[in-house]
Every structure is written in C-alpha cells, then in structure tokens.
Amino acid sequence: MHVDLGGVLGATPGVSRDSLERLDEQVATAHERIAAGRDDHERGYAALNLPARVDLDAIRSAVAPFTDAEAVLTVGIGGSALGAATLADALAGPDDPDVYVLDNVDPEHVPRLLDSLPLERTAVNVVSKSGTTAETLSNFLVVREAMADAGVDWTERTVVTTGESGNLRALADAHDLPSLPVPDGVPGRFSVLSPVGLAVAAIQGHDLDAIRAGAAEAADSLSGSLFETPAYAYGAAAYALANRGATTNAMMPYAERLETFAEWFAQLWAESLGKDGLGQTPTRALGATDQHSQLQLYRAGPREKLVTLLRPTDRPACPIPETDLEGLSYLGGSTLGDLLDAEFDATGASLAASGVPVIRVEIDGIDERSLGALLYGMEAACVLYGELAGVSTFTQPAVEWGKRAARGLLGGGEFEEAEAVEERTSLRIDP
C-alpha cells in the first residue's frame, strides 16, 4: 500500500509538512503502545498479529467438503460479513462459485434469494463471533429450514465460524459441523484476516498464503514514523484532518472490485473511531461513476471532507476501439484502464484546485497479496488514529445499546433500552 499525502498539504482544512513532523512524535508514542499491545496479545491489538497466527491449513480443511460448491452463502452481519464479501468481490474469478451474503433480515429479500439458489450445491458459511446476533441466527434458522424443505441435509452443507461459546458453537458441536474459531481478542471488524474473512476465499480457491504474505509485509513495515509507514501516514493524516474540520472521509476506489472494500472500511472507521463526540464519518463512493454524482458536493460543498482516492496501479488491458467519429478519436488507441487512471488523476487535481484535502492510496493490483496488505494497512491506520484520538478503538457500546433494545422488544429479556423505544417522541404527519 502506497500513500501520497501531497494533496493534504495546501488544502483547507489541510495539514502542513511542519504539522506532520510534530505529529510524528505522537505517532512514535502511539506505535510503542501498539507494539506493546501486539506483544501482549491484548484485546484489539491482537488483530495486528493475525497474519502470523492464523492456521491456514485448518481453514482449508474445514472448507474441503465445499470446494465443488456452485454457490457460497455467507450468513453474518457487520464484521462477520463485510471482510468475506470484500475478499470475494475483489478476487472473484470466472470459474469461482457465486458468492452471496445474507447480512440483513429483509423478509422480501431472504426468501427470494433462497429460492434462487441451488441449495443442494450451496455451501452455507455461518459466521458470528458472539454466536448470539439476532439477525444472523434468525437468518440461519430460515436457511436451515429452506434446505430441509428442499430435501437437503443442511448439516452436510454448513461450515460455522464462531467464538468459543454461544449458541452457534453449541449448534456446531451438537451437529458435528466443521467449524473454525474467531481468534481471541479480535473484534469482528478487525477479523478479515482470520477464518471470518478467509473461509470464503478458501472455498473459492484463492491463495490464502499470498493474502497472509501481503498482510505480513504491511505488518513488517510498521515503524515509529509516519514518514516510513504508509498505514500510519494514512491514519495520522486522517486524524489531523478530522481535528481541523474534515469530519467526513469519502472512500473512493477507482475499481469496481473494490466497491465492497469501501463498505468494509466504513464499518472499521465508524465503529472504531466514533466515540466521545469524536470520529470521522466514512462515506462510500466509486470512481469514475460517482464523479458524475457525488463530486460536485465534494468539490463545492461544505468544507468538512477528506477524499481518499484508491486505485490499483496494475489493471488488465481493455483497448478502446478506434473510431472515425472525429469528436471521439482521442479515445481510440487507449484503454479503459488509461481512461480510469486519467479520471483518477483529474479528480485528484480538481479537488486539489479547490483546496479539498485528498489522500491517494495505491495498491499494486487487485490480487491476494495486495488485498492482504491493504486490509492490514487500513486496520493499522485505524488503530493508530484511535491511539492519537485517545478513544476506545475496540469497543462499540452504542451498537450494543441498539442490540439490547431490539432484543427487549422481541421479548428476549428485560432491557431498559427497550423502554426508551416505547417512550419515543412522535410528531407524525398523516395524509
């Protein structure tokens, strides 16, 4: 992962070179804290040890019964879905099984999706760290019944990834299902480089060793200076910009295959850093598509944005055919990749010209190694930001509040949060 901070230096809000140098002292201190947390395998920091600690053979053998699947259905939510989806969408090849994710309990969508799947040739990948998340467990019960109704033995088609205890662990044990662990001390949104994210990649036959090697390269590059560590450069600059008013971070990959990565990044950034009135709101955009939708706002709207432009430097060749239409002749002879890269540069320049801060992030290509490096790098960037901001990066109390309220409403126990829902203020306008 390569990070170019040139687009923040003269921006408004912006961060000067001097400010970055002063900030680097705090980065050094934060890095020591992060390194100590990694050494002690402390909760959260342990995620940055994943490349070395994951048992890739265990993943490959758990999914071995499913490598001939025509479809893979991940049932999970949040960190238990987005990492797997990011890798699957980025790496999918033409011969890979189709990958689906059930991360919502929409009663229109779930049955329709299940009706469309070849259930007897579908691998079901159920993921929940806690093993108690209502959406995931409910969806799984629906999937299980759909399989039974179709005459499919769901116990032959299901692999489970979960923590040491909980409903899902009990279910896996009761039915002797192949199962994988969520490593200790790793919050869901930091778990992509564990079985949580890697099981689907393994079913698709992707090179897990290369993902791990890419992550390990990023891990090895962590040092006490943002000027030597791309991940820290990103995290520190984003933090400094947020302090100066860039409270929104628009993640804009210039590659369709990285669109889901922006969703993964959004959870990582929002849940980890949105604490104590602080944080930076992640938004998602896709280049070049959103140049024709969001860019007007980014360039001329409120001055509270950082725009992160992300691209692979290596792209497949897709020539644009020559044409004798005079107005289009400039396109002939170049490729779609040339055009997309020109748009990437033009958007960066356009934002810079109006003083909007831009960080350019480049990865070598969209392959296993580059993805491993990108995912690890952004996790390290997020942990550094959290250290600099002094927030509790690895918790999500506000999300837990909502979970308790919903559970109380469904009769799953006495939760005072549910009473707040009953007491809500209404100002309803009816036709």
Ligand SMILES: O=P(O)(O)OC[C@H]1O[C@H](O)[C@H](O)[C@@H](O)[C@@H]1O
């Ligand atoms: O993996 P689970 O325990 O099912 O949790 C799934 C998700 O639940 C909550 O929404 C948390 O805020 C997320 O961080 C987590 O990824």
